[in-house]
Amino acid sequence: MSDDVDLFIIGGGVNGAGIARDAAGRGLSVVLCEKDDLAEGTSSRSGKLVHGGLRYLEYYEFRLVREALIEREVLLNAAPHIIWPMRFVLPHSPTDRPAWLVRLGLFLYDNLGGRKLLPGTRSLNLKRDPEGAPVKDDYSIGFEYSDCWVDDARLVVLNAVDASENGAEILTRTSCASLRQHEGNWIATVEDTKSGQSRDIRAKAVVNAAGPWVNDVIGRVAGSNSSRSVKLVKGSHIIVPKFWNGEHAYLVQNHDKRVIFINPYEGDKALIGTTDIAYEGDPDDVTVDQSEITYLIDAVNRYFKVPLRAHDVIETFSGVRPLFDDGNGNPSAVTRDYVLDLDQSRGAPLLNIFGGKITTYRKLAEQAVQDLNAIFPQMGANWTATKPLPGGDMDNADFETFLGMQQGLHPWLPRSLAKHYARLYGTRAAQIIGAASDMRHLGKQFGPLLYEAELAYLVKNEWASCTEDVLNRRTKHGLTVSPAQVSQIDDWFKNGIAQTA
Incomplete structure (x- = not known):
């Protein structure tokens, strides 16, 4: 790749990857550098929702909620394999918010964004409707509304894949050591964090999408300053066994007026979060505190009949939101x-x-590239609102129809594995399966649904370079593999098989 480019982007989270995709698709030459792996920070540690932000209405964030509700349907159309509708049940607690206020909020939520694809709100009798079965008898009134689930880390990776296929260069595990001005351009010095090798890249413009590190890039790296800054807020989640029947989620109001999401996760588990705590430490060192685990468990136990205990927690994760x-x-x-x-x-x-x-x-990325129009008057028009992300081109088939088609093409493929491939890769699952005609052709099995063919695909196409990249971000196999299987995957990478597969 050339070391002279139009746009140099710092940060491989959702904003950086989205901007790289948008800019490259307009014909700009782009380099993106990320000091760790794609989505290794905030963008893989979210609540995994594409939503309007129901509670933001209380803070009069009507423009933001409207934009988010519109984008919810844009993204659902663009990536139906990694984004899908979910219904949320909200048991009403009269001690926190009055029912009329909740109804008003849900009415606005249904109508602010021109909802077309998702069903609207309905009232529930929690003593009669099945959604109320696991809820304590103290709560008799409930509401059900729509939002969407998203595999957040895959969203980032797919944006990077599309950027790359439009000509962008994606550099993972590459830090930006310095930025300096020279003859009307930026000179970015980047360093490979594994080899230590450095390289200079000349760019006409730089985008700082470093998330929690945005102010560090402004000051330490670019030697500049800004009157604006980010406030770091830690959000933590816990994963527990799923304790209700059905594919719906729950949203509960805590005593402090915060809301907690209780979402189905990876089939038989539940993802519960999030906390909101001001954070002043190193974003690389963020961890879940015991007090946060207790807070989330207490919030759940306030509403549900079967109590959660600390020993029910399978896994935790915490991220720093750069607000x-x-x-x-x-x-x-x-x-x-x-x-x-x-x-x-x-x-x-x-x-x-x-x-x-x-x-x-996506809207942020579109606006960011538009803001550079005076520097790049030759660039193309807006395009991302109507184009699917990689694997999302399902020809208007819903996911279950698409899954059925895949099983028809590969009747030897177990439904659980066919669904796994379809959910993560959509139409690009065909590149993993290739010419295979039975399970043996998928290579060595490393986990319940993890075969060598998938590992090889992730290395070749999605910048996976170690076990953690695969198990914790590009997939959720980390929740199902044993320590012995993790060791086998480590060996697969160490022995160089990943480079030749």
């Missing part, structure tokens, strides 16, 4: 909106990204 600092001292009230700050004070432009959320990443 735009609007001066609000309450972490839950800090805006989830984004601000784009274009700095041209020293010549070549530096576009700093503050805030944002997964649901609005």
